[in-house]
Amino acid sequence: MPQFLDNPPRHFFFTGKGGVGKTSIACASAVHLARQGKRVLLVSTDPASNIAQVFNTTIGNKMTAIEQVPGLDALEIDPDEAAEAYRNKILAPVRTILPAKEIEAITEQLSGSCTTEIASFNEFTDLLANTHVTAGYDHVIFDTAPTGHTIRLLQLPGSWTSYLDNGKGDASCLGPMSGLEKNRATYRTAVETLTDPSSTRLVLVARPQHSTLREVARTLNELAELDIHATNLVVNGILPAASTTDELSCAIHDREQATLAAMPTALSALPCDKVSLKSVNMVGLDALTTLFHDEDAPHTEARNTEQLTMEEQPDLGTLVDQLAEADHGLVMAMGKGGVGKTTVAAAIAIALVQRGKKVLLTTTDPAAHLTTTLGNDVDGLDVSAIDPDQAVLEYRDHVMASKGAKLDDVGRAALAEDLMSPCTEEIAVFQQFSRAVNKARNQFVIIDTAPTGHTLLLMDATGSYHRDITRHLDGNQRDHVTTPLMRLQDPDYTKIIVVTLPETTPVTEAQALTTDLERAGIHPWAWVVNNSLAAARPTSPLLATRARCEKQQLDAVAAMSSRMAVIPTQTREPVGRQQLMALSHGRAAGR
Known part of the structure; x- marks a missing residue:
């Protein structure tokens, strides 16, 4: 098993550039921990989440049992659903008290992206800080959005805490802000949880490519500025040494090995797990089970006897x-x-x-x-x-x-x-x-x-x-x-x-x-x-x-x-x- 799963803490965060396989790594980790007899909640903070596709299960904005994996539940924080629930929570107490025009004005204030961000952020901090929400789980695993979006998400607890401490008043946020003040303690607890390595393990995920390794190196530094320290690195999708003279396979393998040898110094200091490329996409339980194995699925060779023929494609x-x-x-x-x-x-x-x-x-x-x-x-x-x-x-x-x-x-x-x-x-x-x-x-x-x-x-x-x-x-x-x-x-x-x-x-x-x-x-x-x-x-x-x-x-x-x-x-x-x-x-x- 990967090093990052040794002595697992309560919270895991997987982050990195888009397309590096964060969801695959997070899902395979959740399956492994659940099969160890742990109760696991897998959470996606990505607005374009695909956990549902991986497990072929409808999930959405509610905790949903993954039936084929006892002990594993999943949740996709849906920005639109979260925003609607947030609006209703603010408007419900005043609908029968305030005039219709004032209700309309508040509704308009709650219609923008600011509300969507705050609503999604509230669900995220609830899972981190309110222990009663996740009391039944041994581990909570966050499959995050691509790096830029995730850095923004991880900055928010501190940003909103500071903003609440210093006062509020931005006209564009008057509606959304009305629901923030009561959550001040939750945000502070979320900050403490994120910055505590004994309770949170942040795993950087990359491909064996210069661009994704540079990205996670930048992420490492940006998180450190927030006093959030990455603990592990996973390099996913490494092509094994070629057993043929295929020019493409040899070229990719050589390129990846040279890239790994020139890994940024800051990343070299982290415990690193290397995950080999598999012949199948990581969709379904059978595929996820093979992800952390060095060897490919045993039936791969049998499927390779058919000659590859494809029509010319438009360029x-x-x-x-x-x-x-x-x-x-x-x-x-x-x-x-x-x-x-x-x-x-x-x-x-x-x-x-x-x-x-x-x-x-x-x-x-x-x-x-x-x-x-x-x-x-x-x-x-x-x-x-x-x-x-x-x-x-x-x-x-x-x-x-x-x-x-x-x-x-x-x-x-x-x-x-x-x-x-x-x-x-x-x-x-x-x-x-x-x-x-x-x-x-x-x-x-x-x-x-x-x-x-x-x-x-x-x-x-x-x-x-x-x-x-x-x-x-x-x-x-x-x-x-x-x-x-x-x-x-x-x-x-x-x-x-x-x-x-x-x-x-x-x-x-x-x-x-x-x-x-x-x-x-x-x-x-x-x-x-x-x-x-x-x-x-x-x-x-x-x-x-x-x-x-x-x-x-x-x-x-x-x-x-x-x-x-x-x-x-x-x-x-x-x-x-x-x-x-x-x-x-x-x-x-x-x-």
Whole structure:
């Protein structure tokens, strides 16, 4: 068994970059502990949770028994359900007391993303701090959202505690804040629990790739600044030494081993467990049971006698050619964490620059590092990032310089206090996102978005702003106003590209994302299936088995979208201009 499961504490946190296998590691750990006779609660804090798919069980926002594993219950913190329950909790005591207009005003205050964040956060802190909620469990395991979202979640107990200590008053949070004061003690207990290594074990999860190892190294430092100290490292999905001369298998194995040998020093100091790549996806109890074994499932070889044959797949260059028929527009790469949105966005941006287009490449992902993916500067390409901290600083300075200029000293002090609310980040990031959207009137703007759940919260803020603006306009005025949401709904202006992997869970989650977008009147333009082994045509038994499993998912994507592209697995990490250029030509760089 992995080292991180030795002498297990009450709480486990698994965190890391999207797509590294946090859910698989968390689920396999929960199964192991339950089979040791422990009572275990497995909790997902990821807005795009896929625990239900792993166990093939409907879970949702309630503690649900996993019937095939006695002693194991699971819970997916659903932001929408949590927000609705939070609103009802605040409104129920006053519905029969206050006038209808006041109830309507409070309801409006409770309609934004700030409420969603606080509601999800309250459920999270309840599980950490209120022992009566989890009294029947020996262990509580948190399968967290991708790193940027998780850092934000772990900052919140301290942020809200400080904010409550220093006073409150942000107008955008008046409704949500009314439910915070009573939870002050809960937040303090949550902070204590998170910073106590005897009760909480925080496990960083990575793949044997430079990008994910750099990500967890940054996470290690960011958590330490919160006095939360990671205790273990898991490197997941390591390709075993090749027993064949398959070029792809040998290249991947050599690349991964070199990456592990050059692991950041800070990570080398942590106890490290290495989990080998398996021939099957980690869906179902049988697959989870094999995850921590060095060897693959014993029946793998028998399935490798069938020759791998796949039809030619459309490449990314075809999509770029269609985009390049215009001279401007907004292109957004969206999807689950770890599917390669940053890589796809960067490849599209470079390909458009090659076609003579003016291009801005930017990101809304707090954990994204476009410059790392691009390598050196690319002539003709502008690169930026919507940095939450910088956005908040600029927003506060702007409000103080404009609105604050008309106030006396007392008023300015009150305004400055209002702007210290953690909810200010929502407004600040939305404003910078809106500016990026508007720039696409005169050039191409390629946006690498944050993982699905975080992006949907941004879309919610966009919708809230649209409703607030248009509510007060008559029909004639509406004809002369264009909000960011209207830009996103315009298929001639915005092209949404859904990025996924040829695996069951990422495709299922991408389908759910498109459903959410359609409800908002936003229609995906194309799908990109990234990192396809089938498109790379491996001959090694393990990789060929995984490649054969992709056919069903590739067919499912083709059935959902008339416009798609498939990017083959690369022999080299797709970092730098040359490697990114190869992606749009449908080949593996270096082959």
